[in-house]
Amino acid sequence: MLQRELEAIVGERNVLWRASELLVYENDALPGYRRRPRLAVFPGTRDEVIAVVAALWRAGMPFVPRGAGTGLSGGAVADDIVVLGLQRLKQVLALNAGARTATVEPGVVNATLTKAATPFGLHYAPDPSSQTACTIGGNVAENAGGPHCLKYGVTLNHVLAATVLLPNGEIIALEAPRADRAGYDLMGAFVGSEGCFGVALDVTVRLTPNPEQVVTLLSVFSSLDDAARAVSAVIAEGVLPSAFEMMDNPTIRAVEASIYAAGYPLDAAAVLLTELDGAAAGIAEDVQIVERLSRACGATDVRTATDAADRARLWQGRKKAFGALGRIAPDLVVQDAVVPRTRLAPILAKIAEIGQRLNVRLCNVFHAGDGNLHPCIPYDASDADESARVHAAMKEVMELCIAEGGSITGEHGVGSDKMAYMDRLFATESLDAMCRLRDAFDAERRANPGKVIPSRHCREWMSVRGVEA
């Protein structure tokens, strides 16, 4: 029996099978999407992970790798299969300050890694809003982003190598391409594979030196349109802020009513949080450009954070905005669409129109600098009528973003939630190619099956497998 076999590997207390214990693993941070796993197993060492995956392989049992479960796409949910929880593997295995690299186990929390690097004047750059909880393994699976990815790049740009365990037990050393060696960038292919290719046993990441100076600006606008135009103007001018975030009035009100109150003006239609960092010399010029263009686009006030505590407060409001929005209704749905930056203003106007027409509380808090929208709606999922309107609104928002040449997800992943939009973005031949890439890693579809690509798009490839030359 699989349960006993897993217990023999990881110990009884690290295998959960009672309904009451599994309850917390029925969902991730995507609300309203619950599936009951058969079992949840939590290996504590690399060898235990390998033994567990081998046992699952022998039993023919598919599994869902899971970190902290902070994902917003329903990607870490297991429908009557096994949850493979990796959060007990939380050792920083090596930190090389000279080379600016760290090798960590998959369960290391994002913010913990930065904390380990702090004494060396370094940090781990990708900073998803959930960084105090989410794990590096999960970040790699989702190719996670965050506010500071505008300047520093997403997870993909910071992962140098990983040791990956495939569902069939194969262990592979993947490495980002180097100057002196050509070959397939399977490291790049693995990052963002949403747990469908295998499990990272360790990950080597690049650490980033802390900037010499950081300037954080809060710009206040009396219209969303003005704020969106200011974003386009700054980007087009060639200034590259390290972060460029927007919050609209409903979000500002929710934040200010919460313990994360940051001092955003309650009557503002929108605020922009702009951060410039790097060498001290030259920052002043960029600050002036941001200030000038913001005012030219209609900013009523632009102020600079006075000190580190003020900056932390301004940022806390932004990073905890989803938490603050979560307080005003029992449920919160968050989307993750990306649009061309020059189209922000008209698209935000259309999103507002959708919210009004369907009578839902559409709020916007997002990574404006890279056009990564997070329209969200606080609502009551137990109200069937409201739920229907919320889902209709989100569908319209997604279709709008697709029609504008955007993407359905910038950093949260497809998971279960956005599968229905995949064939709007990609033709069957392209979806089939994605399935073929997965087949190279996991032909039996044992790792996180049924996610990302709707299975009807995956052509069987048996006829061609036979002719390998």
Place this chain on the structure above:
Amino acid sequence: MTTTSITNVRDLADTVRAAFEDGTPLRITTCGTWPESLRSVRSGATTLDCSAITGIVEYIPGDLTLTARAGTTLAELEEATARHGQWCPLSPWGTDAGSFGATMATATRGPLTTALGAPRDLALGIECVDGTGAVIRGGGRVVKNVAGFDLTRLMVGSWGTLAILTEISVRLRARPAVDETWSVPLDGDGVTERLHVLRQGVYAPLACEMFHGAAARAVGLSADAALVRLGGNAGFVAAARSALRTASTNAAPHDPAVWTRAREVHAAPVLQTLAGAIDRPLDRRVKAQFDPRHILNPGLFAESA
């Protein structure tokens, strides 16, 4: 050896599908700027000349993104983006007579790579034709995108052995307001180490390449020297300049045109030392999925059974 010229993706897909059915090996070329002798495809292959699959498909300066077909030359991209004070900072080893597609397919780096990103970091999306003739798209045109498994990273740097790139979207950069080139004589006394420290610090240059002996002479330098490119706004470059002068009191301004020659001189050694192999089971399975009959650029990567 026969050559077939292709002008559009549909014809390319039909040609590859026919070759897939017949098992005809194909050698993919665009502008032919790589020295053939250094990385050659198994003899007897039909040459597919894709240089006519060309043109900028979409360029929205405000978005700092550009989509162009694979046969477009780097010189064309340079000209189009320079008009808007932007650049596509691939600037690979070799020449701007080379194609966008070949640069991305080979993931060729250049002097700006460390500062501004390798081809895999700049690529946003691709269209390609795989070894069965399927037309595939991955990624998109927006700057942040995790929809679907990452075919873009898979194809960039695969040297046309999994699929033939036909169109690529990339992120662009604004050209720095100040951009100047310096030469630093490598005259001993720890200057190499001090340049290394400079590269790691807050005033890191856009590029820093060292040329010794024959390479230095070929670039037109009178002695062994580093070429250093400083870029940013006026305040940044002023500070970077004094940091450079601290590293070497002999640093002197240099004609920026030197980079053209420097890129050419460096190309051959890069190609000669670059090893590539399809030797692990996972590599072979990927190959089997996208080019099951091994018709795309056979022999370009060492293949083990």
